Amino acid sequence: MGKKRSGGGLTGSQQAAKFLGVSVLSGVVLAGMAIPAAGALGLAAKGTVEGFDEIPANLKTPPLSQRTTILDSEGGLIATVYSRDRQVVPLTAISPYMQKAIVAIEDSRFYEHGAVDLKGILRAVNRNAQEGGAAQGASTLTQQYVKNVFVEEAGDDETKVREAQQKSLGRKIRELKYSIQVEEELGKKKILENYLNITYFGQQAYGIESAAQRYFSKPAKDLTLEESALLAGVVQSPSRYDPVNDNQEATKRRNIVLQRMADTKDVSQAEADAAKAKPVTLKVTRPKNGCITAVKGAGFFCDYVRNTFLTDPVFGKTREERAKVWNKGGLTVRTTLDPQSQDAANESIKDHVYKEDSIATAVTMVQPGTGRVLAMGQSKPYGFEKNETTINYSVDKRMGGSNFGFQVGSTFKPFIAAAALERGMPPTKVYAAPNKMDYPSPIPRCDGSQYVNTRKEEAENETEDEIGPYALRTAMEKSINTYFVEMIGEIGLCPVSEMAQKLGVVPASGAKLADGPAIALGSEEMSPLTMANAYAAFANRGVYCTPVAIESITDAHGKALAVPKSKCERAMSQNTADTINTLLSGVVDSGTGERAGLTDRDSAGKTGTTDSRYNAWFVGYTPNISGAVWVGSGGAKKITMENIEIGGRSYAKVFGGGLPGPIWKDAVTGALSGREALRFATVHIAEPSVPSGGSRGNKPSTNPNRPGKPGDGKPGGRPGGETAGQTGGPGGGATGGGTGGPDTPFPGITIDPGTVIGGRDGQGP
Numbered sequence: 001m002g003k004k005r006s007g008g009g010l011t012g013s014q015q016a017a018k019f020l021g022v023s024v025l026s027g028v029v030l031a032g033m034a035i036p037a038a039g040a041l042g043l044a045a046k047g048t049v050e051g052f053d054e055i056p057a058n059l060k061t062p063p064l065s066q067r068t069t070i071l072d073s074e075g076g077l078i079a080t081v082y083s084r085d086r087q088v089v090p091l092t093a094i095s096p097y098m099q100k101a102i103v104a105i106e107d108s109r110f111y112e113h114g115a116v117d118l119k120g121i122l123r124a125v126n127r128n129a130q131e132g133g134a135a136q137g138a139s140t141l142t143q144q145y146v147k148n149v150f151v152e153e154a155g156d157d158e159t160k161v162r163e164a165q166q167k168s169l170g171r172k173i174r175e176l177k178y179s180i181q182v183e184e185e186l187g188k189k190k191i192l193e194n195y196l197n198i199t200y201f202g203q204q205a206y207g208i209e210s211a212a213q214r215y216f217s218k219p220a221k222d223l224t225l226e227e228s229a230l231l232a233g234v235v236q237s238p239s240r241y242d243p244v245n246d247n248q249e250a251t252k253r254r255n256i257v258l259q260r261m262a263d264t265k266d267v268s269q270a271e272a273d274a275a276k277a278k279p280v281t282l283k284v285t286r287p288k289n290g291c292i293t294a295v296k297g298a299g300f301f302c303d304y305v306r307n308t309f310l311t312d313p314v315f316g317k318t319r320e321e322r323a324k325v326w327n328k329g330g331l332t333v334r335t336t337l338d339p340q341s342q343d344a345a346n347e348s349i350k351d352h353v354y355k356e357d358s359i360a361t362a363v364t365m366v367q368p369g370t371g372r373v374l375a376m377g378q379s380k381p382y383g384f385e386k387n388e389t390t391i392n393y394s395v396d397k398r399m400g401g402s403n404f405g406f407q408v409g410s411t412f413k414p415f416i417a418a419a420a421l422e423r424g425m426p427p428t429k430v431y432a433a434p435n436k437m438d439y440p441s442p443i444p445r446c447d448g449s450q451y452v453n454t455r456k457e458e459a460e461n462e463t464e465d466e467i468g469p470y471a472l473r474t475a476m477e478k479s480i481n482t483y484f485v486e487m488i489g490e491i492g493l494c495p496v497s498e499m500a501q502k503l504g505v506v507p508a509s510g511a512k513l514a515d516g517p518a519i520a521l522g523s524e525e526m527s528p529l530t531m532a533n534a535y536a537a538f539a540n541r542g543v544y545c546t547p548v549a550i551e552s553i554t555d556a557h558g559k560a561l562a563v564p565k566s567k568c569e570r571a572m573s574q575n576t577a578d579t580i581n582t583l584l585s586g587v588v589d590s591g592t593g594e595r596a597g598l599t600d601r602d603s604a605g606k607t608g609t610t611d612s613r614y615n616a617w618f619v620g621y622t623p624n625i626s627g628a629v630w631v632g633s634g635g636a637k638k639i640t641m642e643n644i645e646i647g648g649r650s651y652a653k654v655f656g657g658g659l660p661g662p663i664w665k666d667a668v669t670g671a672l673s674g675r676e677a678l679r680f681a682t683v684h685i686a687e688p689s690v691p692s693g694g695s696r697g698n699k700p701s702t703n704p705n706r707p708g709k710p711g712d713g714k715p716g717g718r719p720g721g722e723t724a725g726q727t728g729g730p731g732g733g734a735t736g737g738g739t740g741g742p743d744t745p746f747p748g749i750t751i752d753p754g755t756v757i758g759g760r761d762g763q764g765p
Helices: 012-026 035-045 049-053 098-105 117-129 142-154 158-165 170-186 188-198 208-216 225-234 249-264 269-276 300-311 319-328 341-350 409-422 471-478 481-490 493-502 517-521 528-539 574-592 659-672
Strands: 067-069 078-079 332-335 360-366 373-378 436-438 459-460 544-547 550-554 568-570 602-608 617-624 625-632 642-646 649-653
Touching: 012 481, 049 158, 049 341, 067 117, 067 617, 078 300, 078 574, 098 142, 098 188, 098 225, 098 249, 098 409, 142 188, 170 188, 170 517, 188 208, 225 249, 249 269, 249 517, 269 409, 300 319, 300 332, 300 373, 332 471, 341 360, 360 409, 360 471, 360 528, 373 528, 373 659, 409 471, 409 481, 409 493, 409 517, 409 528, 409 574, 409 602, 436 481, 459 481, 459 517, 481 517, 493 517, 528 544, 528 602, 528 625, 574 602, 617 659, 625 659
Parallel strands: 067 332
Antiparallel strands: 067 078, 332 550, 360 373, 360 625, 436 459, 544 568, 602 617, 617 625, 642 649
16 A cells, blocks of 8 residues: 555655556546547656656745835835735735635645545546536646746746646646645645735735735735635636626625535535625725835835846846846835935925926935935826826936936036146136137047037127126136136046046936037036935035945845945045035025025035026035936927926026025925034135126126025016026037126235136136
8 A cells, every 4th residue: 555645645656656547547637637648648658657757856936926115214115016916924814714715616625635636637537528628627726836836937928927827738747746746845734825825816916915905905814704705716717707897707706615615614504605695895905016106206216216226236147137036026125215305305396396387397315425315306296197207307317217317507517616626726716707708729638639619619608797807716606607618628628527427427318428618518418316416525525425225125035135335435635525615605605596595504506507498407415415406398398498487486587596496495404404404614715806807897786686696587586597508519508607796706805926817718808
């Protein structure tokens, strides 16, 4: 007599031999399907038990794909994402009714047989012979579990899924081999637990926990008798017995399961009849998946986290490998998103720009010294409806951003100043800075070639009264275009390109930074994250840190995964950074960014407005937060922001200090509320007196109410700020400048000995 094994049945080889014998004698059903007699005999001829034993015995069970949970820095839920909505739970967390229902309807002899139910095969053979087809199957619950493992392993590969479900003799034999292995290694209870966690229950619900939540909005442990019977009945055909779409069919199937449970003595007939009399009552929770479910307006940050995972080699050598891990899910991703900063960004956006507006805004904030992304929001919500978008305006194209990014205007000027200071240029440098000038020529590039102004391209200041000479501090505060064109003409293009590279300033499209003088005026197109992170290096006294969004990740088993770390490197000396901080503090104190200045803590920043007012920027920072605000048209159609209504307010002209500046101020004020007010390390910059620039040079402000203060772009106000770029240069660009100022830029101060006064071609004015 054959040796018995725990749980009933024979040993593996004995089961195989007996199974094959029954198959040959019967000529038909093999584990749930009708097999022609010739096929079965063919198996017997060349598929002996020895051949059966040659099939690899190790079933590699892939980890079940589950939902991934994305959390903010304090552990609050941001979003739940998954390729398959599944929550794996132990058998103890599944209702006993559910356990009995699935066994009763799918494999009532589950606890009596081994991997293969030989009596079930003979019964199916007899029934199918009577019916003239494959009316009844004989797959055990164990065999069904193994088949589901193959389907799970196939993932989203449709070809592999079809192969896993193929009704072929070879697949059934392999399924049998693995079923025997599973029975011997796992035992009945573990098989039942695995089966209930892997099975598809329809409505995008994989596993019993997700199914219970989907249909009844409750955990699997709380399922009642009739609810359990309903879900057990769905398994055979999730589409046919879908209770959401066909209550009548689902009720019939549920009652079949209930009667089967009574027949197998799992419940009494009276209990079954009482359950049958109850109508199917659902409390459906609609499937919610992906970044569209994100709270706190963090859909775009959620998408940035996903793209970070898919593009960073720390998560796998290839994108395919990384995607496989992400799609398997079961991850808990703790991110850097600061809920207070995110709320502040959202509130500021809502107060200034409406989602229905023709233009959009994006706000991104990072932490200097760590690269941690603290907030990321925009006025067009994440989604697919009207006035929604899935394009993340805050990031580069490869991370889900727009195709090109946005021209940054005069916010690029601090990078030029930093490059010049690093080369030893004094912060008291004076240039002639005429109202309008040809680009200097020739200008050396990094590759040894030279820019030559053969097309007679010109740079021009914003208004006619902006005529130099100017020193650096005033030129920065007023955003004088021609000053910085002269500066780049003196130091060359290479130092600027090198400084930009050190600060991570690269075009959003992924292209190489242009090497013409138009970069002095911000003709290049960047993302807000790039700009916020570059300015964070100024706050961090010259040390640039790459941005990071993921703090930690644990897998479904609680094992910690490696995550990307911020790489911090010195981009400039502390003295250069401190000088830039001093210069940009002046911008918010009395320059074009005055409306962005904070009153309760140190702040600094720079405005930017591009040609035709297609884009307006404010990039600013405190010692402990750096943020970039962009306003413009995010779609293919560019909109000139003149005589326009935004956020319920009318603007004659939108400029960097007039709309992005206040957005930044409100967002940063909220983000830092209740947090330490740190101080900048600044330097003393002597302010030399310079001669007037002509009959209209440095004219008094035309605003009688507040000399030198930029207007707000509203009716009755004087348009201030600047438009930065070029006229007639390659790639378009802008014209730039600032506002009127006092009678002289440095009243009562004499020129220090040795102060350099530059002009076109290095001559005085």
